[in-house]
Amino acid sequence: MTDPELTAERGHGSGIWASIRTERAALAADLAELTEAQWATPSLCAGLTVREVLAHLTAGASLNTVRWLAGVIRCRFDFDKQVAVRLAEQLGADPAETLARFRHIVPSTTKPPLPAIAMLGETLVHGEDIRRPLGIRHAYPIDVVTRVAEYYQGSDMVVVAKKRVAGLRLAADDGTFTTGSGPVVSGPTLALVMAMTGRATYCDELDGDGVELLRGRCRHDDEHGSRG
Secondary structure, three states: OOOHHHHHHOOOOOOHHHHHHHHHHHHHHHOOOOOHHHHOOEOOOOOOEHHHHHHHHHHHOOOOHHHHHHHHHHOOOOHHHHHHHHHHHHHOOOHHHHHHHHHHOOOOOOOOOOOHHHHHHHHHHHHHHHHHHHOOOOOOOHHHHHHHHHHHOOOOOOOOOOOOOOOOEEEEOOOOOEEOOOOEEEEOHHHHHHHHOOOHHHHHHOEOOOHHHHHHHHHHHHHOOOOO
């Protein structure tokens, strides 16, 4: 499949799709030795296990625009139902098959009608949704996390982030990312990304007068189903 964004990035060294492939491969490696109980661990996505979140990532990398639109129409524009249906398609019979399906899409550039940077964001955020409850730590390149942070601070597409951080100043203490004005929220870029996308637990890693406001917004959106 030809992806205009992929074509545009060739010749620029480590483009977005190269980062996506790298992060998918790293996640697959981290999950290679999980036990049955670990696969059933609740993720940071409410109501989903780590296995189900991995299947969700596989589904996202298996849907082009035509298949995505066909599914949306079939689900009568119920986007949550569409996500659930596609997740179930990729879950497989057991965790080994779930992981095998994910490994198969590591090099994929197939995507729904979203920018490639959104796919990188999904890979990073859902990777943390899986890793954090399992106690797995992963060192992301700071330039990759910064690029994702810069995307989310200006977008509410798929994941509400721009609205969540409105009226706050976010400042990374391990990189160059800064945005907004108002009460300060500072800390690691990864924690800022995860808090921007509604993961309240990462607010524990942040400092500043705006942290409690951001934490409250994360919890409110989680209760009302506004987190991606």
